[in-house]
Amino acid sequence: MPAIEILGLEKTYTVGFWRKRPKQALKSLHLTVEEGEIFGFLGPNGAGKTTTLKLLMGLVFPSAGSARILGMTIDDPRMKAQIGFLPEQPYFYDYLTARELLDYYGQLSGVDASIRSRRVDAVLHRVGLPDVGDVQLRKFSKGMLQRVGIAQAILHDPKLVFFDEPMSGLDPMGRREVRDLMEQLKHEGKTVFFSTHILSDAEALCDRVAIIHQGELRGVGAVADLTSSVHGQVELVWQGTAVPASMRGLGAECHVTGDTVRAVLPEDKQDAAIEILRRERLRLISVTPVRASLEDYFVQKLQPAVSVGARS
Amino acid sequence: MSTRIGHIAANTFREAVRDRVLYNLIAFALLLSGAAILVGQISIDIERLVVINLGLTAVSLFGIVIAIFIGIGLVSKEIEKRTLYTVLSRPVRRWEFIVGKFFGLAGTLFVNTFLMAIGVFGALLYVSRHFQRADAWVLVALYFIILEFVIITALALLFSSFSSPLLSAVFAFALFVIGSFSEDLRGFAAIAHGVTHWLATGAAYLVPNFSALNVISSVAHQQPISGHLILYNTAYALIYATMALCGAVVIFEHRDLK
Numbered sequence: 001m002p003a004i005e006i007l008g009l010e011k012t013y014t015v016g017f018w019r020k021r022p023k024q025a026l027k028s029l030h031l032t033v034e035e036g037e038i039f040g041f042l043g044p045n046g047a048g049k050t051t052t053l054k055l056l057m058g059l060v061f062p063s064a065g066s067a068r069i070l071g072m073t074i075d076d077p078r079m080k081a082q083i084g085f086l087p088e089q090p091y092f093y094d095y096l097t098a099r100e101l102l103d104y105y106g107q108l109s110g111v112d113a114s115i116r117s118r119r120v121d122a123v124l125h126r127v128g129l130p131d132v133g134d135v136q137l138r139k140f141s142k143g144m145l146q147r148v149g150i151a152q153a154i155l156h157d158p159k160l161v162f163f164d165e166p167m168s169g170l171d172p173m174g175r176r177e178v179r180d181l182m183e184q185l186k187h188e189g190k191t192v193f194f195s196t197h198i199l200s201d202a203e204a205l206c207d208r209v210a211i212i213h214q215g216e217l218r219g220v221g222a223v224a225d226l227t228s229s230v231h232g233q234v235e236l237v238w239q240g241t242a243v244p245a246s247m248r249g250l251g252a253e254c255h256v257t258g259d260t261v262r263a264v265l266p267e268d269k270q271d272a273a274i275e276i277l278r279r280e281r282l283r284l285i286s287v288t289p290v291r292a293s294l295e296d297y298f299v300q301k302l303q304p305a306v307s308v309g310a311r312s
Numbered sequence: 313m314s315t316r317i318g319h320i321a322a323n324t325f326r327e328a329v330r331d332r333v334l335y336n337l338i339a340f341a342l343l344l345s346g347a348a349i350l351v352g353q354i355s356i357d358i359e360r361l362v363v364i365n366l367g368l369t370a371v372s373l374f375g376i377v378i379a380i381f382i383g384i385g386l387v388s389k390e391i392e393k394r395t396l397y398t399v400l401s402r403p404v405r406r407w408e409f410i411v412g413k414f415f416g417l418a419g420t421l422f423v424n425t426f427l428m429a430i431g432v433f434g435a436l437l438y439v440s441r442h443f444q445r446a447d448a449w450v451l452v453a454l455y456f457i458i459l460e461f462v463i464i465t466a467l468a469l470l471f472s473s474f475s476s477p478l479l480s481a482v483f484a485f486a487l488f489v490i491g492s493f494s495e496d497l498r499g500f501a502a503i504a505h506g507v508t509h510w511l512a513t514g515a516a517y518l519v520p521n522f523s524a525l526n527v528i529s530s531v532a533h534q535q536p537i538s539g540h541l542i543l544y545n546t547a548y549a550l551i552y553a554t555m556a557l558c559g560a561v562v563i564f565e566h567r568d569l570k
């Protein structure tokens with residue numbers, strides 16, 4: 001049974017006060033997330049990531065389509081007892097202390113009174129807030145609130161967590177801690193579904209990612225599979241200051257520094273380029289493949305749909 | 313299920329207390345003791361009349377103001393601040409949230425009224441040195457005041473579930489004022505003709521009947537209240553509040569939380 005099964009979810013908002021017009025935030029999304037995965041949901045600002053998560057949490061209602069989480073419908077309270085959710089820029093009842101808030105959420109999630117306070121302490125410790133449990137949340141900084149947000153999402157030991165931009169607002173240490181936490185969750189057999197636009201985080205963590213742009217799914221798969229589909233490039237370095245005209249003809253991007261030239265060109269032009277250098281009697285220093293990053297794939301996928309089709 | 317409603321209600325109560333809502337009791341105490349001392353020179357009968365009239369009117373107005381000003385924000389504030397996201401992503405149904413909020417505010421008002429009632433009886437004891445049998449009717453008047461709060465809380469919650477806090481406050485306050493004159497409105501409907509008759513009748517039955525719930529002046533004049541009225545008012549308030557709450561639930565159940 002997949003952890004998350006999204007079947008054609010769609011969301012159209014109506015915007016405008018006087019003249020209402022529809023704004024399609026999410027176009028028929030189909031997506032399956034397996035149990036035990038760390039799944040990254042990537043896309044630029046306004047892509048529809050938060051909208052998707054709000055649909056899954058039952059906070060907004062779909063215009064079409066449906067979804068199942070842990071095999072249950074999205075309005076099933078039994079399912080909700082087994083998931084955790086960190087909203088984007090979380091905000092909490094600021095008249096409560098962190099400990100009171102977590103205790104209240106534990107009550108709502110049905111955490112037994114006998115283990116609740118121990119659980120609250122453990123989770124505060126886990127997100128790096130062991131000393132501020134008795135401070136009112138109105139005195140928390142943005143990053144501290146983000147940590148409380150993560151704490152409340154994992155408080156009731158859910159099987160599946162949804163994080164909307166978990167790293168936002170965190171300092172470098174905090175980011176690393178959250179990355180570690182997500183990996184621990186995976187080791188505990190949990191499923192993690194998170195949205196982000198920090199591609200290096202996704203690349204380092206995710207078993208699979210999906211890329212969404214303008215409400216439309218543009219690609220889904222393991223990071224390695226996605227990046228290998230991006231046309232590879234090689235970097236050639238030779239001695240001298242001369243760039244043969246025929247080299248530019250191959251589509252090489254050349255940079256002259258001191259007495260060496262660096263050229264980046266498509267992989268399939270490598271042999272032709274080396275041939276040119278030999279003919280010109282230029283001394284080749286190195287040939288290195290340039291590994292395509294998730295960013296390259298991302299940039300490629302965000303081109304207008306037409307040109308993506310033309311390239312592949 | 314009921315435990316979650318209880319937790320939400322308890323948290324709503326805690327919020328009101330931490331927002332220093334109960335500080336209104338200080339203003340109330342000052343008002344009442346000031347009045348009791350000021351009228352201390354006049355004859356005992358007038359003193360009782362003033363204390364009961366003034367005390368109960370203040371109890372009801374303070375409570376109405378609290379009910380409206382907290383009630384209108386109960387839902388809309390949580391939507392606006394997005395504190396609801398982490399509540400509704402838990403096994404909490406939307407109707408449980410509304411009902412929990414309702415009981416939380418109603419409970420706050422009950423505690424507030426209870427403390428004020430102690431003040432009213434204290435002032436009564438101060439001006440007339442001993443309780444009389446007719447003072448029991450003051451309890452009935454207080455009960456009716458609580459029924460008013462129940463209705464206003466449900467209405468504020470209903471408005472809060474679909475409109476902005478400011479508009480909700482205007483609606484709720486307007487309904488309170490019109491409701492206080494509902495007897496007159498019914499009288500007017502009876503003598504009106506044609507379209508006016510139907511409109512006035514419709515309005516008279518739609519607005520909460522606060523005329524029947526307001527027995528302050530008859531209690532002040534030591535007139536007894538019929539058991540029939542107690543029964544009628546109880547049933548009326550429960551049905552009215554339940555319908556308003558159901559309306560709030562129906563609207564909220566279908567609302568996108570932006």
Ligand SMILES: Nc1ncnc2c1ncn2[C@@H]1O[C@H](COP(=O)(O)OP(=O)(O)OP(=O)(O)O)[C@@H](O)[C@H]1O
Binds near residue numbers: 013015025048052
């Ligand atoms: N309540 C709303 N009413 C109208 N339009 C909305 C609403 N919420 C989102 N949108 C629109 O839906 C689109 C997707 O928004 P969404 O918040 O899902 O983006 P996102 O991928 O989370 O972006 P970000 O990375 O900036 O958080 C945007 O174009 C946005 O303008």
Ligand SMILES: [Mg+2]
Binds near residue numbers: 049050051088164
């Ligand atoms: Mg977002």
